[in-house]
Amino acid sequence: MTAPAVVEAGALDLWLIRSPAPADAGLLDLTDLDEAERKRAASFIRPSDGITYTSAHIALRRILGAYLDIPPPEVAFLREPCPGCGKPHGRPAVTLPGPPLHFSLSHSHGMALVGIADRPVGVDVERHPRAGTVGVCTPSLHPGEQAELDALPEEERPAAFGQLWTRKEAFLKGLGTGLSRGPSVDYLGPDPGRRPQGWTLLDIPCGPRHHGAAALAGGAPATTRLRLLPAAALHHGGTAGVRAGTREPAAA
Amino acid sequence: MTLLAIPVPADWDLDLADDYDDDLPPAGATAPEQDVVAPDPEDLAAVGRGERTALLDAYVRGELGRVLHVAPGSIDVAGRTMNSLGVGSINGLELQARMEAALGIVIDLQRLLRANSAAELIDCLAGQLGPEDSPHKSAARRGTGTPAAAA
Numbered sequence: 001m002t003a004p005a006v007v008e009a010g011a012l013d014l015w016l017i018r019s020p021a022p023a024d025a026g027l028l029d030l031t032d033l034d035e036a037e038r039k040r041a042a043s044f045i046r047p048s049d050g051i052t053y054t055s056a057h058i059a060l061r062r063i064l065g066a067y068l069d070i071p072p073p074e075v076a077f078l079r080e081p082c083p084g085c086g087k088p089h090g091r092p093a094v095t096l097p098g099p100p101l102h103f104s105l106s107h108s109h110g111m112a113l114v115g116i117a118d119r120p121v122g123v124d125v126e127r128h129p130r131a132g133t134v135g136v137c138t139p140s141l142h143p144g145e146q147a148e149l150d151a152l153p154e155e156e157r158p159a160a161f162g163q164l165w166t167r168k169e170a171f172l173k174g175l176g177t178g179l180s181r182g183p184s185v186d187y188l189g190p191d192p193g194r195r196p197q198g199w200t201l202l203d204i205p206c207g208p209r210h211h212g213a214a215a216l217a218g219g220a221p222a223t224t225r226l227r228l229l230p231a232a233a234l235h236h237g238g239t240a241g242v243r244a245g246t247r248e249p250a251a252a
Numbered sequence: 253m254t255l256l257a258i259p260v261p262a263d264w265d266l267d268l269a270d271d272y273d274d275d276l277p278p279a280g281a282t283a284p285e286q287d288v289v290a291p292d293p294e295d296l297a298a299v300g301r302g303e304r305t306a307l308l309d310a311y312v313r314g315e316l317g318r319v320l321h322v323a324p325g326s327i328d329v330a331g332r333t334m335n336s337l338g339v340g341s342i343n344g345l346e347l348q349a350r351m352e353a354a355l356g357i358v359i360d361l362q363r364l365l366r367a368n369s370a371a372e373l374i375d376c377l378a379g380q381l382g383p384e385d386s387p388h389k390s391a392a393r394r395g396t397g398t399p400a401a402a403a
Contacts, residue, residue: 048274049336110271126340127273137345180360202258224256
């Protein structure tokens with residue numbers, strides 16, 4: 001048996017997962033998913049949302065299984081207590097004992113992002129927002145963020161909002177509160193002096209249609225690896241490719 | 253808080269099939285968004301629970317149809333979670349902002365996103381906007397304390 005890859009001390013591993021074209025969705029191997037995941041995958045009204053969800057969760061199980069050196073179906077999840085209210089809807093976590101392994105998953109319209117670290121981490125990926133949506137949503141942000149967005153030329157606001165929002169949601173997921181902590185509370189704009197202390201933020205390039213970000217508790221990671229999961233890793237027999245990827249040497 | 257940027261190898265193909273944007277208007281489309289008329293909160297408070305629920309059902313369908321780009325009448329409000337309908341964090345924030353502005357109440361974003369169905373949201377709105385005492389109602393009015401559950 002190969003030694004567990006368990007994430008290296010201080011490292012941040014990021015995985016991008018690109019969903020297949022709908023015509024190729026039949027190649028996705030659903031056998032690693034549990035009954036609840038399969039039921040949820042079938043519940044989406046838009047087939048493309050179901051494919052995105054399915055791709056993301058196959059990838060998550062295979063990636064975590066590779067780090068933990070267990071078969072993907074045996075990865076068991078729980079919710080940590082919410083730091084706000086103590087109820088079990090905080091950060092998702094794996095149930096197995098062992099060295100700390102924190103993860104975060106996000107998916108949106110064909111793209112998914114997984115973050116793995118030895119300390120709390122949150123990730124978010126979002127499709128570029130529409131201008132009308134940005135106009136309606138901007139007043140819900142932190143006053144400093146609103147002012148900075150309003151000062152931009154109108155055509156630049158959607159991209160700025162999208163990047164800002166992914167930072168905010170990644171931070172709130174890392175914190176464990178999610179959006180139960182209001183989007184107006186924290187400043188995640190360009191001024192480092194106003195951002196929450198004790199976290200490192202990363203803007204993640206996610207292609208021409210999406211924004212992405214990660215938030216890592218503490219200082220900058222010793223190493224950061226961003227990988228694109230091969231399409232075949234989501235197919236039958238694709239687990240080996242994921243395992244090999246987790247054991248590649250880190251590049252700073 | 254430090255902000256880092258990560259480069260991406262030039263040979264990565266991160267574009268996707270257009271099917272993943274099938275809920276967006278076609279490129280170049282200039283047709284204005286369909287307007288959604290919200291019921292007057294005073295009118296809602298003046299009618300019975302059944303009529304209030306029906307008015308809010310029509311309104312919430314309209315808002316969902318606008319953000320999801322689907323026909324309001326086609327939305328399964330009873331049998332699917334908000335997430336399964338296609339409501340994510342950004343369009344959920346849009347829904348929250350539009351409904352709060354139109355109805356003059358506070359809606360908890362996290363609860364909206366986690367609602368088991370749109371019907372659950374509609375039922376809670378009917379409770380908040382009615383004349384009768386409701387556990388949601390006193391705190392739900394804008395500026396009167398803790399944001400109330402909306403779902």
